[in-house]
Amino acid sequence: MDWQPDEQGLQQVLQLLKDSQSPNTATQRVVQDKLKQLNQFPDFNNYLIFVLTRLKSEDEPTRSLSGLILKNNVKAHYQSFPQPVAEFIKQECLNNIGDASSLIRATIGILITTIASKGELQMWPELLPQLCNLLNSEDYNTCEGAFGALQKICEDSSELLDSDALNRPLNVMIPKFLQFFKHCSPKIRSHAIACVNQFIMDRAQALMENIDTFIEHLFALAVDEDPEVRKNVCRALVMLLEVRIDRLIPHMHSIIQYMLQRTQDSDENVALEACEFWLTLAEQPICKEVLTSHLVQLIPILVNGMKYSEIDIILLKGDVEEDEAIPDSEQDIKPRFHKSRTVTLQHEEERPQDPDDTEDEDDDDTLSDWNLRKCSAAALDVLANVFREELLPHLLPLLKELLFHPEWVIKESGILVLGAIAEGCMQGMVPYLPELIPHLIQCLSDKKALVRSIACWTLSRYAHWVVSQPPDMYLKPLMTELLKRILDSNKRVQEAACSAFATLEEEACTELVPYLSFILDTLVFAFGKYQHKNLLILYDAIGTLADSVGHHLNQPEYIQKLMPPLIQKWNELKDEDKDLFPLLECLSSVATALQSGFLPYCEPVYQRCVTLVQKTLAQAMMYNQHPEQYEAPDKDFMIVALDLLSGLAEGLGCHVEQLVARSNIMTLLFQCMQDTMPEVRQSSFALLGDLTKACFVHVKPCIAEFMPILGTNLNPEFISVCNNATWAIGEICMQMGAEMQPYVQMVLNNLVEIINRPNTPKTLLENTAITIGRLGFVCPQEVAPMLQQFIRPWCTSLRNIRDNEEKDSAFRGICVMIGVNPGGVVQDFIFFCDAVASWVSPKDDLRDMFYKVSWENGGNWRPPHSAGLLSRASPSLLTPLAP
Numbered sequence: 052m053d054w055q056p057d058e059q060g061l062q063q064v065l066q067l068l069k070d071s072q073s074p075n076t077a078t079q080r081v082v083q084d085k086l087k088q089l090n091q092f093p094d095f096n097n098y099l100i101f102v103l104t105r106l107k108s109e110d111e112p113t114r115s116l117s118g119l120i121l122k123n124n125v126k127a128h129y130q131s132f133p134q135p136v137a138e139f140i141k142q143e144c145l146n147n148i149g150d151a152s153s154l155i156r157a158t159i160g161i162l163i164t165t166i167a168s169k170g171e172l173q174m175w176p177e178l179l180p181q182l183c184n185l186l187n188s189e190d191y192n193t194c195e196g197a198f199g200a201l202q203k204i205c206e207d208s209s210e211l212l213d214s215d216a217l218n219r220p221l222n223v224m225i226p227k228f229l230q231f232f233k234h235c236s237p238k239i240r241s242h243a244i245a246c247v248n249q250f251i252m253d254r255a256q257a258l259m260e261n262i263d264t265f266i267e268h269l270f271a272l273a274v275d276e277d278p279e280v281r282k283n284v285c286r287a288l289v290m291l292l293e294v295r296i297d298r299l300i301p302h303m304h305s306i307i308q309y310m311l312q313r314t315q316d317s318d319e320n321v322a323l324e325a326c327e328f329w330l331t332l333a334e335q336p337i338c339k340e341v342l343t344s345h346l347v348q349l350i351p352i353l354v355n356g357m358k359y360s361e362i363d364i365i366l367l368k369g370d371v372e373e374d375e376a377i378p379d380s381e382q383d384i385k386p387r388f389h390k391s392r393t394v395t396l397q398h399e400e401e402r403p404q405d406p407d408d409t410e411d412e413d414d415d416d417t418l419s420d421w422n423l424r425k426c427s428a429a430a431l432d433v434l435a436n437v438f439r440e441e442l443l444p445h446l447l448p449l450l451k452e453l454l455f456h457p458e459w460v461i462k463e464s465g466i467l468v469l470g471a472i473a474e475g476c477m478q479g480m481v482p483y484l485p486e487l488i489p490h491l492i493q494c495l496s497d498k499k500a501l502v503r504s505i506a507c508w509t510l511s512r513y514a515h516w517v518v519s520q521p522p523d524m525y526l527k528p529l530m531t532e533l534l535k536r537i538l539d540s541n542k543r544v545q546e547a548a549c550s551a552f553a554t555l556e557e558e559a560c561t562e563l564v565p566y567l568s569f570i571l572d573t574l575v576f577a578f579g580k581y582q583h584k585n586l587l588i589l590y591d592a593i594g595t596l597a598d599s600v601g602h603h604l605n606q607p608e609y610i611q612k613l614m615p616p617l618i619q620k621w622n623e624l625k626d627e628d629k630d631l632f633p634l635l636e637c638l639s640s641v642a643t644a645l646q647s648g649f650l651p652y653c654e655p656v657y658q659r660c661v662t663l664v665q666k667t668l669a670q671a672m673m674y675n676q677h678p679e680q681y682e683a684p685d686k687d688f689m690i691v692a693l694d695l696l697s698g699l700a701e702g703l704g705c706h707v708e709q710l711v712a713r714s715n716i717m718t719l720l721f722q723c724m725q726d727t728m729p730e731v732r733q734s735s736f737a738l739l740g741d742l743t744k745a746c747f748v749h750v751k752p753c754i755a756e757f758m759p760i761l762g763t764n765l766n767p768e769f770i771s772v773c774n775n776a777t778w779a780i781g782e783i784c785m786q787m788g789a790e791m792q793p794y795v796q797m798v799l800n801n802l803v804e805i806i807n808r809p810n811t812p813k814t815l816l817e818n819t820a821i822t823i824g825r826l827g828f829v830c831p832q833e834v835a836p837m838l839q840q841f842i843r844p845w846c847t848s849l850r851n852i853r854d855n856e857e858k859d860s861a862f863r864g865i866c867v868m869i870g871v872n873p874g875g876v877v878q879d880f881i882f883f884c885d886a887v888a889s890w891v892s893p894k895d896d897l898r899d900m901f902y903k904v905s906w907e908n909g910g911n912w913r914p915p916h917s918a919g920l921l922s923r924a925s926p927s928l929l930t931p932l933a934p
Contacts, residue, residue: 054097054135056097056098056101060098061098061101061102064089064095064098064102064117065102065106065109065113067082067085067086067089068102068116068120069113070082071116071120072112072113072116086120090124090128093133093136094136096121096132096136097136097139097140099118099120099121099124100117100118100139100140100143100144101143102114102117103115103117103118103121103143103147103155103158103159103162104143104146104147104150104155104159105143105147111152111154111155112154114155114158115155115158118155118158118159118161118162119158121140122158122162122165125140125162125165125166125169126165126169129166130169140162140166141178144159144162144163144166145163145178145182145185147159148160148182148185148193148196148197148200149185149188149190149192149193149195149196149197150192150196153195156192156195156196156199157199159196159200160196160199160200160203161203163178163200163203163204164200164203164204164206164207167204168208172204172208172211172217173216173217179201179204179217179224182197182200182201182204183197183201183223183224183227185197186198186201186231191236194236194239195236195238195239195242198231198242198243198246199242201224201242201246202242202245202246202249205245205246205249205250206249209250209253209255210253212224213250213253213255213256213257219256219257221250221256221257222257224246224257225247225250225255225257225258225261226257226261228243228246228247229243229247229261229264229265229268231243232269232271232272233268237275237276237277237279240272240275240277240280241277241279241283244269244272244280244283244284244287245283247265248283248286248287248290251287251290251291251294251295252290252293254294254295259295262295262298263298265287266291266299269284269287269288270302272284273309278316278318278321281313281316281318281321282320285310285313285321285324285325285327285328286324286327288306288309288310288328289324289327289331292328292331292332292335293334296335296337300337300341303337303341304341307341307342307345308345310325310328310329311345311348311349311352313325314326314328314329314352314353314356315352319422319423322356322423323421323422323426326353326356326423326427326430327426329349329353329430329433329434330426330429330430330433333430333433333434333437334433338434338437339437339438342434343438343441346438346442346445347445349434350431350445350446350449351445351449353427353430353431353434354449354453354468355427356423356424356426356427357424357427357428357464357467357468357471358424358460358461358463358464359460359463359464360422360423360424363422364460364501367501367543369499369500369501371500371541372498372500372540372541373541374540374541374542375539375541375542375545375580375582377542377582378582378583379542379582379583379584381583384583384584384587391690391694391730391733391734391737391771392694392697392733392734392737393733393737393771393774393814394737394774394775394778395814424467428467428468428470428471429471431468431471431472432471432474432475433475434475435471435472435474435475435476436474436475437475438475439475439476439479440478442472442475442476443476443479443480446472446476447483449465449468450465450468450469453465453468454469454487454490459497459499459501459502462494462497462502463499463501463502463505466494466502466505466506466509467505467508467509469487469491469509470505470508470509470512473509473512473513474512477516480513481516484513484516488510488513488516488525489525489528491506491509491510491513492506492510492525492528492529494506495532495533495535495536496535500541500543500544501543503536503539503541503547504541504543504544504546504548505547507536507544507548507550508547508550508551510529510533511551511554511555514551514554514555514558514559515558517529517555517558518555518558518559518562522562526559526562527566529555530552530555530563530566530570533551533552533555534552534569534573537549537573537574537577537592538573538576538577538580542582542585545577545581545585546584546585549577549585549588549589549591549592550588550592552592553588553591553595556592556595556596556598556599557595557598557599560599560600561599561600561601561603563596563600564600564603567600567603567604567606568608568609568612570596571609571612571613572612574589574592574596574613575616577589578616578620579616583630586620586630587633590633590634590636590637591633591637593613593617593640593641594633594636594638594639594640594641597637597640597641597643597644598640598643598644600644601643601644602644602645602646604641604644604645604648605644605645605646605647605648606648607648610645610648613641614641614651614652617634617637617641618652620634621634621638621655621656621659626659626662626663626666626688629685629687631663631688631691632687632688632691635660635691635692635694635695636691636694636695638656638698639694639695639697639698639699640698642698642699642701642703643698643701643702644702645702646702646703646704647703647704647706649699649702649703650703650706653703653706653710656695656699657696657699657707659692660692660693660696660699661692661696661714661715661716661719663688663689663691663692664689664693664696664716664719664723665715665719666684666688667684667686667688667689667692668689668719668722668723670682670684671683671684671686671726686730686731689723689731690731690734693723693731693734693735693737693738694734694737696716696738696741697734697737697738697741700738700741700744700745700746701741701744701745703745704744704745705746707745707746708745708746708749711746711749712749716742717749717750717752717753720735720738720739720742720753721753721757721760723735724736724739724757724760724761724764725760729769729771729772730771732764732769732776733771733772734775736761736772736775736778736779737775737778737779739757739779740775740778740779740781740782740783743779743782743783743786744782747786750783750786751787754783754787754794757783758780758783758794758797758798759797761779761780761783761797761798762794762797762798762801764776765777765798765801765802765805766801767805767808770812770815773805773815774812774814774815774818777805777815777818777819778818778821778822780798780802780822781818781821781822781825781826781857784822784825784828784829785825785829787829788829789830791826791829791830792830795826795830795833795834796833799823799826799833802822802823802826803823803837803840803841805819806819806820806841806844806845807840807844813848817848817849817852819848820844820845820848820849820861821849821857821858821860821861822861823845823861823864824845824849824860824861824862824863824864825860825861825864826864827864827867827868828860828861828863828864828867829864831864831867831868831870831871832871834864834868835867835868835869835871835872835875836872836875837875838868838869838872838875838876839874839875839876839878839879842865842875842876842882842883843879843882845865845886846882846883846885846886847886849862849886849889850885850886850889851889852889854890854891854892854893859893859894859897862886862887862890862893862897862900862901863897863900865883866897866900866901866903866904867900869883869904869907869908870903870904870907873907876904876908877908883904884905887901
């Protein structure tokens, strides 16, 4: 018997659906309560599907809403639907997929997909055959509705459709979809391409078998009059470029010509999809070969795409010049994620570059939607990295015209172009920079806010060059103007200026010291001026300043300027406010830089960090015991607090001892080191190492409990955790001395395994080598027998780091171990010589150790000696050393 609703019940459900469209919040709350009650009755879902599929007299929004509420119920409770209810819903969906209303068809399609995604594709064997069958219907609505549902299923379950679990339905579906590329309806053609496109990136077997037919059909649709079809054709070609370039190469000239046209398509969605082609092509080895002759056409097209569209300007409120007094809306503020502390060593280059630091291609991150302007800028950026100076003949004539154009929109796009090519074309741009940089600095005071903000970004891309010139020429004028822009009356300009200034700080480092007073006056003034979002960026600029100038910040005059506003913000924020993250990060940098200058502020900051760790651990414990009663804590609070404690320990050194003595931080640290979240363990080990250096008296009683935990975390699956655990072990060795002996076997095998692993990241290799050296220095009898197993990678890991205390202790260790086990170094002695040659100025007693080792191992080699210093080994020594 077909299910029929009770009339009174049906009216009740309809009333509920009407009420739920009311804007009144009180009504909405009543509706939510009523929905909860009705969900207790299984056949409530029958009423919902009945309204969606059968009540054609009702208005479309009410019917569609009924389907969406049902979809949510399916998502939450489908497993507990009685069998007859589930069957009724499935049958109704398939019977009505061809509803006359496109809104209802789409809603039914969403419902079908939601049921399918609940593991039901296997349990609903008739679904795919029936939908494929409905594609043959003479009725347009039925064909279109079935295709809409199939497209959603292909999007959600692409892997499953290509698996044996379902007997590979794609073998039937792909050829079927390809037949519809020639359908008379553009909507159907578009659905057909979109369905096939879902299987390109996974190289589905059924598609690869039909790849030539697919490409042939795509070419036939290249000039389709429907923008949605053209967009899907472009998307397909971009993906094929990535996974089946072999099939496109014979047609590459025509494809490039086609994409040049489409990148200028009158429909922006098509143009954006086509523009992705250049981004993808730039990553292919054949890029230079196939694209060189087309640059003369492509470059002007990309440059033209970098202009703000009218809609962009409206969305960005480009006509609003002064908005500093307007509070930010909370949804404008992106969630911030804290990056846990990783301990790294100093290298030969000036600053270690963090591999996670990625550059934004463009400045408009608040207009977060990917658009043609951003895509064109990103494409120009990557192509500049491929073609380098070869791009400039095509660009320079355009740039001249753009940069000095009277129309602000065009001038603005020229400044963006200049920023986009900064990385790739830097060498070729150098001759023009003495003229361009002053022009850009002038643009910082343009009357248009969007010009001022892009000028900030572009100047930051050339900061490295600016800093390499005499400071009075460009650095000083640039800094002066950027600081004015930090106090701009437009929020977007404030943000761009703050970010650009942070980049300048990283490049200039101690070059900024003479201007510190002026810089701090500006940054502190901004505290009283900024709205919520830019305040978070201001913290970053202050933290970066502290990292860049270090102990030079430790002057009473500077401390007096900087600390009161920071502490005021610190006191205003509650423990559960996420704004604490950037403020804690900032304070961590400031504490490290100020060293003893931070002492007057350290006690309340230290206490609060300990409290944050304690609160989070307590919350985690309650959640683990009663997940139904308590919420999971946000462990970022604990991670950031641990990192600030590390900053305090590093900055205050032995002064932190009294604070540690009066707190339970060692007990808390023991718990944090065993947390399930890798980032918590990572920050715990960084803090352990810093406390070991600052006040070992409090760490020593815990060593017996801590060492087994450190040993089990020497797991390179979690690179940063492993790195910090390794570093902490090395610091503990230096404090423990010979008392380290009982713990050597807990860690040594893992360390030797890590140093011999292929593809281990450089930072982890270096820290592992330092720690093995230190372990051997304090316990040579235990470590030296394994010398032969690690000496070669040990030497190659440490030949690039600067002279410092860590390197010193590690090399002493290796010399002592060679003394105990000279046989362990015989085969790889040349590597040892090369590593020794990396020293610039070892201490006298260490130099003597090097001589001793060299004489005992053959006596005919002396470390290179120049003006009383060791220098790098000569090329002839290094030739056989490709490790």
